[in-house]
Amino acid sequence: MNFYRDATWVLEDIEKEAAKERISGSMQTLVLRSCKKYKLKSNPKHIYAVLDSCWKYKPYLEKVMKKARILEDIPKKKGKPLFSRLTLLLLCHDLLLSKQKRIQMGKHPIKDYVLKFKSPLHSEMVKLKLKLKVRDLSEVVLSEDITNDLPPVRWIRINPLKCHPNGDTEPVLAELRKKFTLKVNEWSDLVPGSIYYDEYIPNLFGIHPTDKITAHELYKHGKIIIQDRASCFPAHILHPGADDIVIDACSAPGNKTTHTASYICSGPPKDNIIRIYAFEKDPERAKILQKMVKVAGCSSNIDVKVGDFTKLATPDKCKGATGFIVDPSCSGSGIFGRKFFDSLNKRKMDEKDDDNDVIPDEQEEFMAKEELQTRLAKLSSFQFQMVKHAMSFPAAKKIVYSTCSIHAEENERVVIDLLLDKAVQEWGWKVAPRTEVIPSWPRRGKVEEFGEVFRNGTAHNPRQLAEGCIRALPKEDGGIGFFAVCFERK
Ligand SMILES: C[S@@+](CC[C@H](N)C(=O)[O-])C[C@H]1O[C@@H](n2cnc3c(N)ncnc32)[C@H](O)[C@@H]1O
Structure with a gap:
């Protein structure tokens, strides 16, 4: 029972945090914070694993519990319910959705209480899955996760530096139209297979985030570049x-550098005159920058300089900027992209021993x-x-x-x-x-x-x-x- 009691306290904190307008921290951080606050003995890794899953399924579990009427008959002591709503949620989660499909505790009144509702809980769960047309609830949760974590639009810009002979983007657009046949007037109307022509940035288009583009020849040849609209x-x-003459002070990975080059050159470069000095302090990132510049077809006009912009860049070295x-x-x-960080940190946490001090920084x-x-x-x-x-x-x-x-x-x-x-x-x-x-x-x-x-x-x-x-x-x-x-x- 101790584990469920500890997990309930943490879940209460998470519920309070989720009610705020801006949640400060990932699920992992919230769990660790509460574990420390209450000096809990239970393993935070274990609590995190259960709560991460329970939180995802919470709206569905709550529906099932309501239909099974489990919250209506909770025994009372001095007028107050004996079992907390959130502890019951955790028990129902383990009974219905955990791998072993069982409540992990010895004999206890709360366990007996939940087990009394075992049949209605199971049958309501079956009904819900039928209604959602899924065999397993994970199917809906997974697709929600992906949708929540994706950017609302995948922005792609046509790179005139790779449009021969004079930067005419029309042939590339014609290619794109073959793949994205439906033109929409608002980016919010995008559906798979459609395209939106941006009204603010020339040569920029929005496609649905689930549409794959990186395997496309246009992308492989640097004729289109994936770049968020605001970043343009x-x-x-x-x-x-x-x-x-432009200086890009902090260039890697190089999206803004190559975009800037497209304004200066407007078509494939015709000379080797340096028009952009691209600074990047981090040598590893500078390698990516070099690659991006090459793929975008503007290496002859861009001088990549590896080092600190405030020290390396002088009016003498970058004449006439x-x-x-x-x-x-x-x-x-x-x-955004919280799921990435959550899963990254989950991995980090899994790699660590069972200590309580795993605070990512x-x-x-x-x-x-x-x-x-x-x-x-x-x-x-x-x-x-x-x-x-x-x-x-x-x-x-x-x-x-x-x-x-x-x-x-x-x-x-x-x-x-x-x-x-x-x-x-x-x-x-x-x-x-x-x-x-x-x-x-x-x-x-x-x-x-x-x-x-x-x-x-x-x-x-x-x-x-x-x-x-x-x-x-x-x-x-x-x-x-x-x-x-x-x-x-x-
Ligand atoms: C926000 S990113 C730049 C993104 C880039 N402008 C783009 O659109 O692709 C910031 C970059 O600045 C680099 N940086 C940080 N301090 C720097 C410095 N003092 N001089 C040059 N580059 C620096 C970082 O290594 C990082 O790659």
Whole structure:
């Protein structure tokens, strides 16, 4: 019984957390946190395994339990039910859905109580499966898992650098149309086999996330590139032309680098003149960047530089740089795909011994609030330095700063710190107005962040600053959470 009692306490905490608007942590973190809080003796690995499964099936189990009327006759003591709803849920889970299909405890009144309902529980479970047209409930849970974890759209862009002879994308689009025969007007209407033509980014298309594209010849030959829509915003905002020299400060894996190249070259490169300096600090990631640049067909115009942008990039070494893409490391809080991390951590947990101290430390999701604040402070100071370094280049005219974070600390507040910086002011940098930053995109920066520092009527108008920024919400806006802003000087 001790195990079920411990698991009930943890499940209560999980239920409370799930009721919040934003769940702070994966299932694994929540379990570990509660186990520590209550100093539980039961093995957290075991509790996690049971609760992970029980939580997935909870809506179905609750239906079955309700139909079997198991919650209606719970014996009472001093007017209060003797058994908790969640302990009963756990027992029913083990009886109906665990591998052994049995309750793992010795003789106990609660076990006797549940077993009294064994037949109605089983028959209600059979009825539910018939209704759902599945042989096993795992079939519905698995497909829900996959759907919840997939991005709402798979975004693909046609790469004009691989469209011979002059970057005409029409033949590639014609190929795509053969595979995706139905054109839809909204990305939310996408179904397998259909295609959506994006209204914000040229040559960008949305397809259904379950549609496979990586085996397609167009993909293999770099004629189409998978890239989230929001991640295409920076190059489109920078919009460099044939006379520009661009520095991509943080390049790997290279999506924005090759997208930027498509604006500069607009078709297959015709010379070997370096037009983009692509910096990447991590040597391993730089290898991926090299590969991406090659596949995208623009290696002759891109100079990949492995090292720290703030140390290696100087106006002397990158002569005449006019535009910058600064997309530094961030918390990644706009990126979803929790199942991946959950399964990753489950694997990590499985690999460890039975200790209680398995606290993963890499992802923001797994962090306590204070830890997150400390990490955000570190990240924003690094992000500030990266943009400020770009701003110090004398020929620079335009800098696009972006993150895939939803936190104001890494977004609007970095912009504020830059605008307040004396050197930045002397260099003459301003936030570009909405008219120059994909004006039709509806979701803009957070005006309240700017309003806390700047007042209307001063050099910086909070509303105008916020309007100059772009935000994208994860999933709701068709992909990852994102932030972009453009600094310019005339
Ligand atoms: C968010 S990712 C960039 C994604 C890339 N812009 C794209 O769209 O494919 C940030 C990258 O910056 C690199 N990085 C971090 N600090 C850096 C520095 N000081 N100089 C150059 N690159 C850095 C990281 O290794 C990481 O690969």
